Amino acid sequence: MAYLSRSQLQKFQEDGFLVLEGFWSADECVAMQWRIGEIVAEMDVPLHCRTEFSTQEEEQLRAQGSTDYFLSSGDKIRFFFEKGVFDEKGNFLVPPEKSINKIGHVSPHQDASFLYTEPLGRVLGVWIALEDATLENGCLWFIPGSHTGGVSRRMVRAPAGSAPGTSFLGTEPARDNSLFVPTPVRRGALILIHGEVVHKSEQNFSDYSRQAYTFHLMEAAGTVWSPDNWLQPTAELPFTPLYT
Ligand code: FE2
Numbered sequence: 001m002a003y004l005s006r007s008q009l010q011k012f013q014e015d016g017f018l019v020l021e022g023f024w025s026a027d028e029c030v031a032m033q034w035r036i037g038e039i040v041a042e043m044d045v046p047l048h049c050r051t052e053f054s055t056q057e058e059e060q061l062r063a064q065g066s067t068d069y070f071l072s073s074g075d076k077i078r079f080f081f082e083k084g085v086f087d088e089k090g091n092f093l094v095p096p097e098k099s100i101n102k103i104g105h106v107s108p109h110q111d112a113s114f115l116y117t118e119p120l121g122r123v124l125g126v127w128i129a130l131e132d133a134t135l136e137n138g139c140l141w142f143i144p145g146s147h148t149g150g151v152s153r154r155m156v157r158a159p160a161g162s163a164p165g166t167s168f169l170g171t172e173p174a175r176d177n178s179l180f181v182p183t184p185v186r187r188g189a190l191i192l193i194h195g196e197v198v199h200k201s202e203q204n205f206s207d208y209s210r211q212a213y214t215f216h217l218m219e220a221a222g223t224v225w226s227p228d229n230w231l232q233p234t235a236e237l238p239f240t241p242l243y244t
Helices: 006-015 026-041 057-063
Strands: 015-022 106-107 123-129 141-142 154-157 168-169 181-183 190-194 199-201 212-218
Touching: 006 015, 026 123
Parallel strands: none
Antiparallel strands: 015 190, 106 199, 123 190, 123 212, 141 181, 141 199, 154 168
16 A cells, blocks of 8 residues: 655645656556547447536536537546547537547636536546656646636536536636646556646647546545536446545
8 A cells, every 4th residue: 555755744734746657567557548448449429429528617517518428428428529639510620539529629627617526625537658758748737826716617417308418607817827737657657636636638639649547536424415517326336435
């Protein structure tokens, strides 16, 4: 069992994120990429579900809110795509295996805007680089110390059956780009992400993919998972307890 050292914990508490290089071996990364490749090869996306993913408020409402593909994705494998992947008829413009977003670009945000809890500070993001993440291919950027001022906006579910399916309370403030610090990491690195730290990744304009595996953990004891969050546990797939 691995533990954070006192200085690592302190760094996380100060910055709101922490890089742990070498968390996975190259073999473990390859095994994960292999499985992702299998899933993408079997991917069958209905035409009306060719949904592009963006945290830009307006586009998100248009692209995601109108379909339950996104809202019901919590207990299924669903596919979200980079901009410019489809033509106007929904045909792929790039090879499908290069088209998946969650394996790219996200504009500045706090995870707690989408995964809201009371009290705040109970959600932790885990982001593992399956390939080297560089300045060119879309590494993560953080505003160190931005995790202490609460959450600036929330994405909430609309009443069932209404369109769009989600809306935002509050707005994402304009962020000073010069405050963002890039965190290029090598394959196998794990980055811990505080739920309120402001982060982003740039679009990958390089010839290299930048696959990552990411998920979130919540300290459930004494925490209320907002019933307004887009992601809700279901009978088929309740949130999995890590320990009890
Ligand atoms: Fe995030």
